[in-house]
Amino acid sequence: MATAVERxxxxxxxxxxxxxxxxxxxxxxxxxxxxxxxxxxxxxxFFFLALFSGFGxxxxxxxxxxxxxxxxxxxxxxxxxxxxxxFVFFFGLQMLxxxxxxxxxxxxxxxxxxxxxxxxxxETLESPDTGFFNAGQKAMFWExxxxxxxxxxxxxxxxxxxxxFGRWPVAISYILHDISAIIMLGGIFIHIYxxxxxxxxxxxxxxRGSVSEPxxxxxxxxxxxxxxxxxxxxxYEEARRESQKN
Amino acid sequence: MSDRKTLQIKQISGHSGxxxxxxxxxxxxxxxxxxxTTCIGCKACxxxxxxxxxxxxxxxxxxxxxxxMPETRWNFWxxxxxxxxxxxxxxIQWLMRKDQCMHCADPGCLRACxxxxxxxxxxNGIVDFQQENCIGCEFCVSxxxxxxxxxxxxxxxxxxxxxxxxRVGQGLEPAxxxxxxxxxxxxxxxxxxxxxxxxxxxxxxxxFGFEKAGVYDPQSIGGTHVxxxxxxxxxPERYGGLPKNPVIPWxxxxxxxxFKPVLGAFAMFGLLGVALHYVAVGPRRPQPEPPKxxxxxxxxx
Numbered sequence: 433m434a435t436a437v438e439r440x441x442x443x444x445x446x447x448x449x450x451x452x453x454x455x456x457x458x459x460x461x462x463x464x465x466x467x468x469x470x471x472x473x474x475x476x477x478f479f480f481l482a483l484f485s486g487f488g489x490x491x492x493x494x495x496x497x498x499x500x501x502x503x504x505x506x507x508x509x510x511x512x513x514x515x516x517x518x519f520v521f522f523f524g525l526q527m528l529x530x531x532x533x534x535x536x537x538x539x540x541x542x543x544x545x546x547x548x549x550x551x552x553x554x555e556t557l558e559s560p561d562t563g564f565f566n567a568g569q570k571a572m573f574w575e576x577x578x579x580x581x582x583x584x585x586x587x588x589x590x591x592x593x594x595x596x597f598g599r600w601p602v603a604i605s606y607i608l609h610d611i612s613a614i615i616m617l618g619g620i621f622i623h624i625y626x627x628x629x630x631x632x633x634x635x636x637x638x639x640r641g642s643v644s645e646p647x648x649x650x651x652x653x654x655x656x657x658x659x660x661x662x663x664x665x666x667x668y669e670e671a672r673r674e675s676q677k678n
Numbered sequence: 679m680s681d682r683k684t685l686q687i688k689q690i691s692g693h694s695g696x697x698x699x700x701x702x703x704x705x706x707x708x709x710x711x712x713x714x715t716t717c718i719g720c721k722a723c724x725x726x727x728x729x730x731x732x733x734x735x736x737x738x739x740x741x742x743x744x745x746x747m748p749e750t751r752w753n754f755w756x757x758x759x760x761x762x763x764x765x766x767x768x769x770i771q772w773l774m775r776k777d778q779c780m781h782c783a784d785p786g787c788l789r790a791c792x793x794x795x796x797x798x799x800x801x802n803g804i805v806d807f808q809q810e811n812c813i814g815c816e817f818c819v820s821x822x823x824x825x826x827x828x829x830x831x832x833x834x835x836x837x838x839x840x841x842x843x844x845r846v847g848q849g850l851e852p853a854x855x856x857x858x859x860x861x862x863x864x865x866x867x868x869x870x871x872x873x874x875x876x877x878x879x880x881x882x883x884x885x886f887g888f889e890k891a892g893v894y895d896p897q898s899i900g901g902t903h904v905x906x907x908x909x910x911x912x913x914p915e916r917y918g919g920l921p922k923n924p925v926i927p928w929x930x931x932x933x934x935x936x937f938k939p940v941l942g943a944f945a946m947f948g949l950l951g952v953a954l955h956y957v958a959v960g961p962r963r964p965q966p967e968p969p970k971x972x973x974x975x976x977x978x979x
Binding site for chain 1: 790793794815817819820938944945949952956962963965966968
């Protein structure tokens with residue numbers, strides 16, 4: 433099973449490398465190949481299409497200005513399930529692509545315990561246990577996995593409606609669908625913040641596909657060690673001495 | 679406030695005594711009374727409804743009963759439901775019930791509807807769909823205990839009986855009432871209809887041997903603006919699935935009055951949280967950062 437998934441991912445990555453490319457400059461490391469970036473932005477596109485079309489339906493008295501973007505209320509409601517399906521589809525591919533680096537480890541539990549120091553900015557260097565993804569990223573990933581399952585089940589019930597499924601399944605799905613959306617909306621603020629101004633140097637990982645070496649040893653030291661073979665702490669100390677000399 | 683009240687004459691100059699008609703109207707809630715015991719199943723109300731509302735008469739479904747079709751349609755709002763009920767002593771009762779929107783005092787459709795202005799309830803009790811604001815989500819279908827709102831796939835909107843709000847607004851009775859030949863349909867104020875219905879039930883109990891005869895005006899949804907006189911009020915289910923205790927799913931109340939505002943605010947805290955974090959703590963940069971400026975206030979300054 434796992435190998436079939438890996439073979440599929442490998443094939444997809446190779447196919448996408450033929451379409452696009454990732455230029456890694458000196459002092460940089462390859463972070464996300466073309467295939468991953470493509471999936472990420474497709475997920476992002478359909479997430480926001482579904483979010484905005486959904487919000488027009490969810491709270492019209494506050495968000496009715498979203499609906500003209502989709503051609504009015506009825507069309508927003510008509511398109512929303514399709515946006516959602518594409519969102520779940522592309523995220524499903526991303527899940528296959530990422531399921532291995534996203535697996536939870538003991539270091540992640542420690543990371544969550546230590547979250548206060550991370551948020552307060554006291555922890556300038558990540559713990560040496562932090563691999564390709566940190567526990568925060570993994571938590572968000574698995575939240576979206578669960579969210580997608582909830583979306584899909586409740587979404588289909590809401591789509592077909594009470595005519596097909598009866599009154600109560602619809603009435604319950606309504607709430608679950610919204611809770612899922614609200615949690616994901618809260619998460620997306622944190623996600624966008626940390627990937628742009630919150631941790632400078634991160635955004636290019638999803639655009640050009642590469643990151644600087646200091647970024648790698650600061651935020652993902654275990655991954656840095658895996659790809660360069662160098663000790664992240666030593667690399668950092670060396671760079672620090674270098675910068676103080678000047 | 680209805681026009682009838684605001685334009686009611688209160689005083690008249692040079693007139694002795696009180697103004698005629700002042701303060702005689704007891705309530706403004708309208709009501710349709712359906713006496714199932716005198717319905718003969720002629721379907722004149724079905725035709726009148728289709729005619730007045732200018733709807734094409736679609737294909738009917740024959741399923742070995744007199745019923746025109748299994749349930750109401752988006753363009754067929756008034757349906758006589760025919761049911762054969764076997765009593766305990768082996769006798770058969772042929773039941774006819776006019777099925778249409780009940781115009782609940784606490785309308786589940788309105789509660790479930792997320793679209794601004796798609797469903798309104800008038801002070802006279804009529805619940806009306808405003809199709810220009812309808813987005814076709816069909817949540818009203820799940821809110822309704824009577825399976826009344828029907829979706830039109832062509833227009834992507836939901837339709838149902840209006841209790842002829844256009845006629846009632848002009849002081850006329852609904853079309854179905856006007857067409858009824860037996861007088862089993864009556865229209866008036868809720869108080870009057872309730873009174874007549876109770877009197878008729880009493881008559882059925884005392885003179886006709888229907889010991890369980892009574893009025894169907896379910897209080898679980900605050901009463902309805904269409905009420906029935908039934909031969910057996912203890913078992914309305916036998917009249918083509920009339921629910922004894924109709925309910926609106928509790929989830930709609932929780933969802934509308936609790937989840938929407940609270941969770942909406944909760945999500946916005948995410949935005950506020952990251953903004954405050956950036957201002958108070960600032961970004962985490964790849965290390966090492968450039969050397970800090972001497973003498974300036976650094977961390978926690």
